[in-house]
Amino acid sequence: MNILYQIGEYVVMVLQAFKRPDKGFVFRRQLLYDFKRLGVDSISIISIISLFTGAIIAIQMAYNIDSPFIPKSTIGFSTRQMLVLEISPTIISLILAGKVGSRIASEIGTMRITEQIDALRVMGVNPPNFLVLPKIVAAMLYFPVLIVYSIFLGILGGWIMGIITGLIPSADYIIGIQSWFDPFTLTYAMIKTVVFAFIITSVSAYKGYTVKGGSVEVGQASTEAIVVSSILIIFSDLILTQLLLT
Amino acid sequence: MIEVKNISKSFGNQLIVNNISTTFEEGKTNLIIGQSGSGKTVLMKCCIGLYDVDSGEVDFHGRRFSNISDKRRKHIRQEMGVLFQGGALFDSLTVEDNIMFPLNMFTEMGIKEKKERVNFVLENVNLTGSNNKYPAELSGGMVKRVAIARAISLMPKYLFADEPNSGLDPKTAERIDELLSSLTKKFNMTTVINTHDMNSVLQIGEKICFINHGKLCWEGDKETILKTDKKELNDFVFATELTRRIKR
Numbered sequence A: 001m002n003i004l005y006q007i008g009e010y011v012v013m014v015l016q017a018f019k020r021p022d023k024g025f026v027f028r029r030q031l032l033y034d035f036k037r038l039g040v041d042s043i044s045i046i047s048i049i050s051l052f053t054g055a056i057i058a059i060q061m062a063y064n065i066d067s068p069f070i071p072k073s074t075i076g077f078s079t080r081q082m083l084v085l086e087i088s089p090t091i092i093s094l095i096l097a098g099k100v101g102s103r104i105a106s107e108i109g110t111m112r113i114t115e116q117i118d119a120l121r122v123m124g125v126n127p128p129n130f131l132v133l134p135k136i137v138a139a140m141l142y143f144p145v146l147i148v149y150s151i152f153l154g155i156l157g158g159w160i161m162g163i164i165t166g167l168i169p170s171a172d173y174i175i176g177i178q179s180w181f182d183p184f185t186l187t188y189a190m191i192k193t194v195v196f197a198f199i200i201t202s203v204s205a206y207k208g209y210t211v212k213g214g215s216v217e218v219g220q221a222s223t224e225a226i227v228v229s230s231i232l233i234i235f236s237d238l239i240l241t242q243l244l245l246t
Numbered sequence B: 001m002i003e004v005k006n007i008s009k010s011f012g013n014q015l016i017v018n019n020i021s022t023t024f025e026e027g028k029t030n031l032i033i034g035q036s037g038s039g040k041t042v043l044m045k046c047c048i049g050l051y052d053v054d055s056g057e058v059d060f061h062g063r064r065f066s067n068i069s070d071k072r073r074k075h076i077r078q079e080m081g082v083l084f085q086g087g088a089l090f091d092s093l094t095v096e097d098n099i100m101f102p103l104n105m106f107t108e109m110g111i112k113e114k115k116e117r118v119n120f121v122l123e124n125v126n127l128t129g130s131n132n133k134y135p136a137e138l139s140g141g142m143v144k145r146v147a148i149a150r151a152i153s154l155m156p157k158y159l160f161a162d163e164p165n166s167g168l169d170p171k172t173a174e175r176i177d178e179l180l181s182s183l184t185k186k187f188n189m190t191t192v193i194n195t196h197d198m199n200s201v202l203q204i205g206e207k208i209c210f211i212n213h214g215k216l217c218w219e220g221d222k223e224t225i226l227k228t229d230k231k232e233l234n235d236f237v238f239a240t241e242l243t244r245r246i247k248r
């Protein structure tokens, strides 16, 4: 019952968000603001995680493929596939659910409990449209860029690790990452990313938007935002993979 | 003139506003007084259309405002300024952008005209030159005054203020009362103020509605309030030692 009510409330909020803004320039300014916030939020943590995960995967692949019958370039190939198909879009999105999601929920939640959302309404603003839509749009445009960046860094990390440990010859790795490339895998990764971006921003915004109470509840809402969007990410990952790859 | 006709509002099975009818008059400071938790904020939020009422009606100069869509509310909201209990300034915007916000939403003014308006209202609340500060850099009293500036930036016909001087020192509180009262006269606004501060009541109470447990218990002005024999009201008015001494 309660969960159905929440789903209904969420749908209503999202539908309200996707209306045409009354004042274009007010909306554009908010969009710019949200882009800036997303940028500072995430670059450094994503760089670190991508580099290291790429390195780790490359070593694991080298360990797995320890047979004279399999060419060493397979290590580069599988590292790339892993990163493109799953690690970058999903793991990075989960991290973004933690970073961006909790921030959105607490930002909007604080606006709720300090009556800023009431103030918006009194000033003739449709609050979901003004607060939520720019965040959704900014994330859906920006996350794919981040994921491509993460894939690139991951592959780089594997290459560097291969050289440092001497496990993977540089030339083999480079041949590997270039072979049997199916552009659809990248399309698949981008589709997933865009869906995850929508989930993270809309669910977190919903959690913040419906906060009642005080600062304790805002904290709770931001934790819930992370939990719920993470679960939905994994769940939709499974469904999308089923739909797109089989 | 704002007419409140038999409005009721409950949350769950708790009746918070219980069949209240009154009118708020033009060019006057209309006060809603009552204990903490008596339902002042809920009543005000029903008046400004943030809550739909369960029954009854709120009219602004004969134009119905309660329980209609936000879209249809817009043209009356253009004529309305609201000061929330905590100020409700937008944290991410400077003082200037906060005050400009309603101008951006409701008018087609050019940037120069808007800046002039911002400076004009800031002058009215004694905050000339604070344009580029952020809300986090302001003191409590300054937040209230910026919020007043934002509420009057559209030169509204109707001004609502929810406890404009709570949490401020007596001197600043008095200045804010004077400010609201003089703005009301200057722009001939219909001003509605929530308060539980007896100083404000006696200073600017041209029309006073006393709310007790969600019911309208008494109406009058700052003269008659001292002479009433209504027990609930006397308990409220003469709640402190100071006021009891004055009575004797």
Ligand SMILES: Nc1ncnc2c1ncn2[C@@H]1O[C@H](COP(=O)(O)OP(=O)(O)OP(=O)(O)O)[C@@H](O)[C@H]1O
Pocket: B011, B016, B034, B035, B036, B037, B038, B039, B040, B041, B042, B043, B196
């Ligand atoms: N959104 C809400 N949901 C449920 N109950 C509410 C809600 N808003 C207010 N109430 C309840 O309504 C009652 C009156 O609250 P209200 O905020 O109007 O009091 P108030 O007179 O403004 O008090 P104060 O002077 O402390 O601001 C309180 O008991 C409060 O718990």
Ligand SMILES: [Mg+2]
Pocket: B040, B041, B042, B085, B162, B163, B194
């Ligand atoms: Mg209140």
